[in-house]
Amino acid sequence: MTRIDAKFAALKAEGKRAFVAYIMAGDPDLETSLEVMKGLPAAGVDVIELGLPFTDPMADGPTIQLAGQRALDGGQTLQKTLDMVGEFRKTDATTPIVMMGYYNPIYNRGVDKFLADAKIAGVDGLIVVDLPPEEDSELCLPAREAGLNFIRLATPTTDDKRLPKVLQNTSGFVYYVSVTGITGSQAAQAAEVGPEVARIKRATELPVIVGFGINTPEAAQTIASVADGCVVGSAIVKEIGAGKPVAEVLAKVAALAAGAHSA
Template identity: 85%
Template sequence: MTRIDAKFAALKAEGKKAFVAYIMAGDPDLETSLELMKGMPGAGVDVIELGLPFTDPMADGPTIQAAGQRALDGGQTLQKTLDMARAFRETDTTTPIVLMGYYNPIYNRGVDRFLQDAREAGIDGLIVVDLPPEEDAELCIPARAAGLNFIRLATPTTDDKRLPRVLQNTSGFVYYVSVTGITGGQAAQAGEVGPEVARIKAATDLPVIVGFGITTPDAARTIASVADGCVVGSAIVKLVGEGRPVPEILTQIAALAAGAHSA
């Protein structure tokens, strides 16, 4: 059982919904992002999504694209991102970390070496948005063999014919993208999301977490109420980009987490 599995089992036992929060590693610099990461569990974050900056983030909107560019400009690398996770693990051995990004940096390091390094750094799961199920042998299956969850995205265009393929080797949880398009776009609507979550849950025992288009505590509560939890990314990254101090960002994160937990 991974930390992700354990966290969702504990939340289920408590009758609580999960709050998942995304930050970009190295944004605006390594020290600030690590300080923010270390403060997230105390603000109510159940699972941390740690963004791996990449030069061509095709699934991300302007807010997260800009964050990735700030991180790259500051010298953030895959190694520094793993080092960041390792530093976090010095004081927190229970909060799950999901590394979210694109395949190119992983491929460049070599899959076997990357998986070993990721495990040793304390990474629990991977979301690699540009590897479809047809490429599972590339990373997904080796990751699971190495003890890492491989989390797959389902979208409004994932129909009943496609869904079993998407779910086939997925573990940890299913990330349902509530709106078509890129991150930071239109607001998620519970009336549209609810039936889709129910359709996915009918096909898997995994928790279904909803992301994209969630920017306020009310939205977090509303969306979490029709799923097993929610993800907030761009709304947090926007605060970082505005240069807000870490305590202020953590206060905003705590309000979002409280919204999700009240669902």
């Protein structure tokens, strides 16, 4: 059982929804992003999604794109991101960490080396948005063999014919993308999301977590109420990008987490 599995089992036992927070590693610099990361669990975050900066983030909107560019301009690398996880693990051995990004940096490092280093650092799961199920042998299956969850995205265009393929090697949880398009582009609507989550849950026992288009505590509550939890990224990254003090960023996170947990 991974930390992700354990966290969702504990939340289910408590009758609580999960709150997942996304930040970009190295944004606006390594020290600040590590400080934010270390403060997330106390702010109510159940699972941390740590973005891996990449030069061509095709699924991300302007907010996340700019965060990745700031991180890259500041010298953030895959190694430094793994080092961040290792540093976090010195004081937190339980909060699950999912590394989210694109395949190119992992491929360049070498899959076997990356998986070994990620496991040692304390990464629990991966979301790699540009590797479809047809490419599971590239990373998904080796990751699972290494003891890491491989989390797959389902979208509004994932129909009943495609869904079993998406789910077949997914573990940890299913990430339901609530809107078509890029991150931060439009607001998620519970009336549309609820039936889709229910459809996915009929096909899997995994938790279904909803992301994209959630930027207020009220939205977090509404969306979490029709799923097993929600993910917020752009709304948090926007605060960081605006140069807000870490304490203010974490206060924003705490309000969003409280919204999700009240569902």
